[in-house]
Amino acid sequence: MSTLQVRVRRGDAFQAYDVPRHESQTVLDVVTHIQRHLDPTLAYRYACRVGMCGSCAMTVNGAPRWTCRTHVDKVARNGRLEIGPLRNLPVIRDLVTDMREFFDKWARAQGRFKGERKRGDDFARVAPESEERRLADAGIECINCGVCYAACDVVARNPDYLGPAALNRAWTLVNDARDAAQTERLRAVAGDAGCQACHTHVSCTERCPKGISPTAGIAGLKRATLGAALRGRL
Amino acid sequence: MSRRVALVHRVSGIALALFLPVHFWVLGQGLAMDGFLKWTEQPLVKAAEWGLVVLLAAHLGGGLRVLALEFLPWRDWQKGLAAAAAGIAFAAGLAFALAL
Amino acid sequence: MKTQVLLWGAQRASAAVLALCVLVHLATLIYAVQGGLSAAEILARTRGNVAWLAFYTLFVLAVTVHAPIGLRAVLGEWLGWRGRSRDAALWIFAIVLCALGLRAVIMVFA
Numbered sequence: 001m002s003t004l005q006v007r008v009r010r011g012d013a014f015q016a017y018d019v020p021r022h023e024s025q026t027v028l029d030v031v032t033h034i035q036r037h038l039d040p041t042l043a044y045r046y047a048c049r050v051g052m053c054g055s056c057a058m059t060v061n062g063a064p065r066w067t068c069r070t071h072v073d074k075v076a077r078n079g080r081l082e083i084g085p086l087r088n089l090p091v092i093r094d095l096v097t098d099m100r101e102f103f104d105k106w107a108r109a110q111g112r113f114k115g116e117r118k119r120g121d122d123f124a125r126v127a128p129e130s131e132e133r134r135l136a137d138a139g140i141e142c143i144n145c146g147v148c149y150a151a152c153d154v155v156a157r158n159p160d161y162l163g164p165a166a167l168n169r170a171w172t173l174v175n176d177a178r179d180a181a182q183t184e185r186l187r188a189v190a191g192d193a194g195c196q197a198c199h200t201h202v203s204c205t206e207r208c209p210k211g212i213s214p215t216a217g218i219a220g221l222k223r224a225t226l227g228a229a230l231r232g233r234l
Numbered sequence: 235m236s237r238r239v240a241l242v243h244r245v246s247g248i249a250l251a252l253f254l255p256v257h258f259w260v261l262g263q264g265l266a267m268d269g270f271l272k273w274t275e276q277p278l279v280k281a282a283e284w285g286l287v288v289l290l291a292a293h294l295g296g297g298l299r300v301l302a303l304e305f306l307p308w309r310d311w312q313k314g315l316a317a318a319a320a321g322i323a324f325a326a327g328l329a330f331a332l333a334l
Numbered sequence: 335m336k337t338q339v340l341l342w343g344a345q346r347a348s349a350a351v352l353a354l355c356v357l358v359h360l361a362t363l364i365y366a367v368q369g370g371l372s373a374a375e376i377l378a379r380t381r382g383n384v385a386w387l388a389f390y391t392l393f394v395l396a397v398t399v400h401a402p403i404g405l406r407a408v409l410g411e412w413l414g415w416r417g418r419s420r421d422a423a424l425w426i427f428a429i430v431l432c433a434l435g436l437r438a439v440i441m442v443f444a
Binding site: 244248254255257258259261262291294297305330 | 346349353357363364404405408431434435438
């Protein structure tokens with residue numbers, strides 16, 4: 001049986017561990033093995049371990065991924081692995097990051113639905129095949145894992161930038177025919193901290209484990225905010 | 235690949251922004267240009283000229299890519315735009331090198 | 335906020351104009367470079383040519399809009415330079431670029 005040489009970032013330094021390599025093994029299996037058998041002081045997060053919750057996102061060999069859905073065979077080069085916490089977020093300890101700012105930005109981008117129908121009103125009618133609904137559907141599967149946020153170079157360089165996840169959510173709501181906060185939302189996502197700051201590196205889209213394209217949504221927001229600004233509605 | 239194209243796009247933009255005032259100033263010299271043009275015949279200057287053409291083409295390629303991503307409906311083939319941008323730069327560089 | 339959105343719009347619009355201008359300029363350059371050129375030769379072709387004059391004026395104006403807005407993002411992200419002083423510096427850069435550019439256009443095409 002071969003061994004994996006794993007380096008785990010803990011604070012400012014890397015710590016090395018030798019982990020037995022198995023035929024069918026994920027990076028999450030590797031981290032779990034370290035914590036359970038080699039070093040119980042290692043802190044990390046996971047929950048479902050089947051690619052549904054997004055809790056296990058970490059930086060693996062420099063790229064943000066879901067560790068439960070990353071096969072060791074896919075990433076281990078010469079039997080070596082390097083694991084660290086997600087980029088662009090404050091580190092609480094070892095592999096655990098503080099996600100508060102991620103969610104604060106979600107709220108700041110008006111990432112919440114605002115309805116105006118009352119109890120007695122009839123149901124809203126939304127045609128599933130309409131362009132708006134298809135655009136919204138393309139982005140609503142986001143589970144807030146933070147991978148896109150970690151991948152984004154603009155987030156790294158511009159601390160105020162709302163980031164791809166928050167903007168993607170705003171885009172799905174911009175396309176929600178039932179939502180009544182459209183002007184407010186466009187104001188929230190416009191400007192140097194908003195969609196205009198995106199430089200289309202497409203890292204978010206390349207790394208999203210759910211196949212969402214925040215780049216497309218942000219491009220939509222750019223056009224929508226420009227349209228609103230030109231019509232004096234911003 | 236997109237990140238590298240974006241970096242080249244940014245660096246070429248900075249280089250062009252620094253170069254253009256000089257370029258405009260030289261052109262504004264009128265017939266005094268002849269003396270300057272003699273200087274440009276040196277091989278090092280020719281190489282620099284070639285570099286500028288490549289930078290311009292690279293910036294154009296990267297820029298067209300951004301415009302396509304921001305204004306055209308999202309399609310899968312857009313992932314090939316980074317390669318296309320690099321291709322434009324290469325083609326222009328080649329054309330200019332052959333003309334020199 | 336609205337200003338920033340409009341700046342973005344102006345940058346993309348000028349980019350589209352420049353795309354065309356640059357293609358024409360590159361093609362012209364590659365054609366002109368063949369066989370060498372002297373100042374007298376260049377100016378003989380360009381002086382008094384109203385079409386080229388209009389074209390390059392448009393080129394200069396588009397560059398004057400495009401370059402400073404592009405630098406704005408770079409200064410903010412790579413140097414952490416934001417706020418009024420950055421905008422003032424970029425205004426100065428734009429004015430210098432425009433002045434030098436139009437002077438060159440007049441020199442070569444008028």
